[in-house]
Amino acid sequence: MIGRIALQLAVLLIFAPLPLGVINKTKALFAGRIGPPVLQPYYDLGRLWRKGFVISRTTTWVFLAGPVVGLVVPLLAALLLPFGGLPAPISFTGDLILFVYLFGLSRFFTAAAALDTGSSFEGMGAAREVTFSCLAEPTLFFALLVLARGAKSLNLGSLFGSQLAGQWQGDASASLGLILVCLFVVLLVENSRIPFDDPNTHLELTMIHEVMVLDHSGPALGMVLYGASMKLMVMGALLVRIALPIQTGSILLDLLVFLAGLLTLAVLIGVVESTMARLQLPRVPQVLVGTTLISIFALVLVLR
């Protein structure tokens, strides 16, 4: 058990920034640039860690709680989830609710930290973030319910268990395909990627997630970025597991399949970001309502 937990956390901590590097490299290739090295996100974290804090006098402890919670939550959430063929270290009935609301908790603290600065930009960002994520939540739940129906269980460990491979061959394959698309959209929204948010923009008025962390600096910003990269990996793990339900039995091989899946996902995100413009902000809720409807439809398909 302890070994499982340690392995899971080690995989997460070591590999989390890698997909970001792959996304940036993909985008650079599409734009005809060489782009930063794939390991740049690691260098950035190292650089930020060596810097000092600059903290506004108007802020309180809430301001620093945001990055800390943002860093801890993905670590906890990762323990409830199988990484590819590696089974979830901790599993109990109903843990999928905990999983979803752990991210809710982190969002609460990030938004509170943003409001704590009293900046009008960060207030706007917080309002946007909570609006969009409460619209993304139903999609996630309905998608998990589709899996729960197949697994006849309510814990994440069995939801993403070995029965997935069989489901792809059976009646549920259409539903799995639909929720895969829906979860991809949720992944893009939750991780502030194009077409929903632009992680590279410098325009504070258009940002959603980035604007909430404008005031963080040094190690606190490093924690925010590290937390965000782990969130991308945890949410990516959902998709990778559904798309590649392969169980070889060997830990090393399972791990390799998982990482390969994750990097493919990163390339896919890079391709989407390179070929699409950002949506206008009012369009984002419309897309999310759309994915909710699609995931409900997927649920109906498996319930009949």
Next chain:
Amino acid sequence: MNHATLVRFRHGFGVPLADIPQLSYDEFRESLLEEVTADARVAAYFGRPVSQNNGEEIEIFAILAHDWRGELALLRTRVSGSFPSLTLECPQLHLFERELAEQFGLHPEGHPWLKPVRFHRPWLEVDDIWGRPQGEHPIPRDMEFYRVEGEEVHEVAVGPVHAGVIEPGHFRFQCHGEEVMHLEISLGYQHRGIEQMLIGGPHPAAIYQVEAAAGDTSIGHATAYSQLLESLAYSAPPPRAQTIRAIALELERLANHVGDIGALAGDVGFLPTASFCGRLRGDYLNLTAELCGSRFGRGLVRPGGVGFDLNGALLQTFSTRLKGLERDTRGAIDLCFDSPSVLARFEGTGTVSTDDAEALGLVGVAARACGLVRDSRLHHPLGSWAGGFDTPVIELDGDVFARSNIRRREVYASLELIKQLLKRLPAGEISSPLGSLAPDSLAVALCEGWRGEVVHAAITDSEGRIGRYKIVDPSFHNWSGLAMALRGQQISDFPLCNKSFNLSYCGFDL
């Protein structure tokens, strides 16, 4: 009635001051409004102090452009202390009247929006009409902002320091949720007093100051300045010089339009075009540097002609380079305009109606995007444009798409124009000596810079020195257009709207 009260002329010549009738303010007002009703627009409106036996008065000159007749109308009057504002009847005057108020301590009575423009001390020993302390430099942004009250209304202040490496300016949004109800723009951070520095000239340093009036329009401003001095000296530069100037102006247009399209693509997160256009902008700037050693064309345009010749070997370089650049540019731009997700962001965003554009006196790209045919290459041609330009680019919708599509089409048109100009480059000298300036005269020069019409006007004193110099950058008119475009828009679309205008801060601040 107004035939006797105003002077009509074409630019390119000086007008002796004695020929310009002195009107009473009422006559002036009546003639001005009559002209504006008859499709004229205010190209420049400025004052200069004149001493009168009973103290100092301010002489106001209005330069009105009749685009379709290709002529300019000139009005002058004198006021002191205060005068009835014309802004309510002619909104395009609103900034010009605020400018007069700030420079000379005049009070335009009934002005609906009387606030400082550039935050400087009055030019004369008079009281500041806003009661700002004497002897101290006013602080930019120190003014009453328009406010919307209400529980659900919030105010967002942006700048003067921005997230990107751009010029300083302050923007104040009154928002209801994500919707902008009102945007107020306060500039003046880069006021350098260029107009004041040019007085007493032409100084040797003047051309450098003018080239830096708006750094991205160096060629446009330098051309207008040179045209102005040539008009006052009643001399024309050699045809070869005029054609080289025209080529340089189109190169400046290409570099900036291509850069803007890239920046627009970047703002909506469409990366390939953003990267390619960034590179291509550099290539066009480098081409300008091949000609004169400066990427921004500094040192190229000089009163009397141009400083650098476009000789045989260079001509060949230009032709081959442009061929490759055209292919790449078309590829990069079409990629962006063929993407539905990009068009979805551009279309219907930041719309300015044709009526508003006309009332505010917009010029250049912003005006042409609203269906107004305003292009000084067509209407007020000078030099190699005379009879050589007949296809202004017009769009009707007034939104971000219209403004970017104007740029796209002008990029293609400019490439074509440069090819033609290179083909019919006249032989001969590139510069001719400039004579002395005519005394007691006024001259106006219009030049279509990439952003729009650049207006320079000057009045000489009895010894032929510059007594008053007036620069109107297109940005001066168009900032109001941006404020108007944001009404009822999403605040998250502000950067996109702003980029679609891409106005100069220092061109406004002077």
